[in-house]
Amino acid sequence: MARGFKKRIQQKNTDNSGFGASASGRFINKDGLPNVKRKGINVLNRLSWYHTMLNLSSFRFISYLVLMYIFINIIFAFIYYLIGVEHLTGIDKSDPVNEFIDVFFFSSQTFTTVGYGRIAPVGFTASLVATFEAFLGLLTFAIATGLFYGRFSRPRAYLRFSDIAVIAPFQDVTALMFRLAPYKNNALTDADVTLSTAIEITENETTKINFYRLETQLSKINTLALNWTVVHKIDENSPFYGFSADDFKNTNIEMIVHVRAFDEVFSNTVVQRSSYVSDEIIHGAQFIPMYYPDFDGQxxxxxxDKINEYKKVSLPVADPDKQ
Structure with missing residues (x-):
């Protein structure tokens, strides 16, 4: 963050955000993960491969498994080829390309423990490599099965947040709004939202980041079946009280969103996070409704597709004597 807000904010600064005043950049990425880079420890201890594989998108997860499967079999195919194709029965010795193709498919059959029988190892070295590859294949498929189950059974909120937040008219003043909606057929109940914001403040020629708790008009709902527009009223109790359109544009702001709900199918609590920075807040806009009755009214x-749709609106004129 590089731009400081020079007006004094009356609301008390809170220090329970989990981020320090010396942090920089975006705190929470749009995918909900903290924007933190760790140093002082080697990469093997820094990265949890299990969490990484569970957090990957389905396409990337499947792609990594396929690429790893091909890579492992290419490595073993080279090993068999270096040992010599004469130590594998049933190999078509017409030319090196066909020999390597046969060795590759023998490796894939050994790795999956299928073993069609046309090609078989001969001699101690080739048999030893084939035995190790079959053992490695069993371990690899056991791990892949565990990852598939972990991804399939992992409780997730499956919420989609609007890409933007808006400053819209609300109860004769203005309010900061964003919305979210479930995009799967999961049943979420007792959903609650917690908002906090980081604002870069300039005081006495010193720039620092202060964190504030944002009150919402409705912080909890019984059932999250349709979209939920979360509203923070900008009044005397808001850290944004007195902010103009230029203030929102020129001040480094990040609103951090934390949503918690109960998934009835998993009988477990699910959590999802997101955030909005200054460039993602549209001043003088209002969301367009995104749900409507079916044609038969049933x-x-x-x-x-309408979660990000909005229209431009005029905002109430603020009373300068109250700012």
């Missing part, structure tokens, strides 16, 4: 359509 159900409700939740149109997730």
């Amino acid at each position: 159900s409700t359509i939740l149109d997730l």
